[in-house]
Amino acid sequence: MLRQGQFRRWALSAAIACLIGTPGSAQGETAPAPPSEANYAAILTALKEHHALDQRLQDVGWKLVRGNAEYCPKTVQSIGLQLQDMVAFEEPSDPRAALGLYGDFAVQTVASGSPAWNAGDLSFRREITQLNSEEINRWPAEDRSHWQRLTRAHDYIDKALANDGRVIITLVGGAQLIVRSEKVCATRFELAGGSKRALAEGSRVVIGSKFVGFGYPEDEFAAAVAHELAHNLLDHRAWLDANGRGRKNVRLTEHEADRLMPWLLANAGYAPSAAHRFMTRWGPKHDGGLFRRRTHDGWDERAEFIQAEVELIEALQRSTEFEGADWRTGFRREINPEAALKR
Numbered sequence: 001m002l003r004q005g006q007f008r009r010w011a012l013s014a015a016i017a018c019l020i021g022t023p024g025s026a027q028g029e030t031a032p033a034p035p036s037e038a039n040y041a042a043i044l045t046a047l048k049e050h051h052a053l054d055q056r057l058q059d060v061g062w063k064l065v066r067g068n069a070e071y072c073p074k075t076v077q078s079i080g081l082q083l084q085d086m087v088a089f090e091e092p093s094d095p096r097a098a099l100g101l102y103g104d105f106a107v108q109t110v111a112s113g114s115p116a117w118n119a120g121d122l123s124f125r126r127e128i129t130q131l132n133s134e135e136i137n138r139w140p141a142e143d144r145s146h147w148q149r150l151t152r153a154h155d156y157i158d159k160a161l162a163n164d165g166r167v168i169i170t171l172v173g174g175a176q177l178i179v180r181s182e183k184v185c186a187t188r189f190e191l192a193g194g195s196k197r198a199l200a201e202g203s204r205v206v207i208g209s210k211f212v213g214f215g216y217p218e219d220e221f222a223a224a225v226a227h228e229l230a231h232n233l234l235d236h237r238a239w240l241d242a243n244g245r246g247r248k249n250v251r252l253t254e255h256e257a258d259r260l261m262p263w264l265l266a267n268a269g270y271a272p273s274a275a276h277r278f279m280t281r282w283g284p285k286h287d288g289g290l291f292r293r294r295t296h297d298g299w300d301e302r303a304e305f306i307q308a309e310v311e312l313i314e315a316l317q318r319s320t321e322f323e324g325a326d327w328r329t330g331f332r333r334e335i336n337p338e339a340a341l342k343r
């Protein structure tokens with residue numbers, strides 16, 4: 001299974017390789033000349049385009065995990081910051097030069113509305129030299145394609161937030177920001193380069209950079225992300241591990257994830273009806289029709305199941321006592337979650 005950081009680095013490295021080529025390995029091949037200023041500009045454009053998709057995913061993801069934190073069974077402390085590390089690239093010197101960095105670590109995304117966002121001065125490619133007292137550029141790493149150090153940096157932030165509720169970030173030049181965390185549902189969001197898929201991996205939601213939902217309105221894209229997040233929040237991966245991944249079981253988990261979508265959207269500030277709109281937009285073109293695997297209901301059936309939940313939530317929202325869409329008590333499970341403990 002790919003670890004955190006691998007998907008993003010592979011995507012960016014592939015984009016850069018298309019622009020500047022890669023050194024030949026066969027005997028007699030000549031290595032390409034160093035990139036020109038024009039190619040550095042092209043590399044920066046590729047990085048910015050990838051960042052724009054990643055930023056959209058992180059913004060939506062933050063709203064979902066922050067808005068539902070009160071109801072999630074597993075929560076963590078987070079500041080909404082995602083870093084990048086140049087040694088994770090196949091040719092670190094190229095993106096380092098294109099981004100204008102002295103060292104290796106810089107900001108990749110800062111989720112809108114998160115503590116890191118509110119701290120200010122943490123925009124895309126802002127260079128970072130320390131996390132608390134750790135000089136992260138001095139951490140050991142291979143010369144290239146070393147994604148493990150980026151994972152170490154994110155894990156260090158998580159541990160610092162769990163222990164102290166804050167992290168001190170030192171920027172190049174010496175300025176320091178003290179960023180305090182907020183409680184969110186325990187899921188990270190990752191952009192996978194070159195993929196059209198969206199999937200949940202238990203602790204992460206991975207969305208492909210070519211996923212069609214990026215072209216949809218924000219609330220409908222959020223519905224697609226919410227579907228994958230629902231799998232994690234309902235612990236579907238563990239349940240399937242315990243009970244088998246036959247078509248019937250997979251279909252049950254997909255049914256639950258569809259139905260939880262509008263609940264998650266409502267708590268994130270989106271209209272719950274966006275879940276139904278997403279399905280009616282996505283389904284006719286991407287459902288697969290008669291040729292789809294029977295692990296999913298037809299898109300029209302799925303839309304009906306979702307609409308039933310939307311009407312239930314909208315009725316709750318009209319109540320004068322409404323404080324949130326509490327899916328812990330208002331959502332009906334279709335599987336026995338306790339079965340996941342019998343592995």
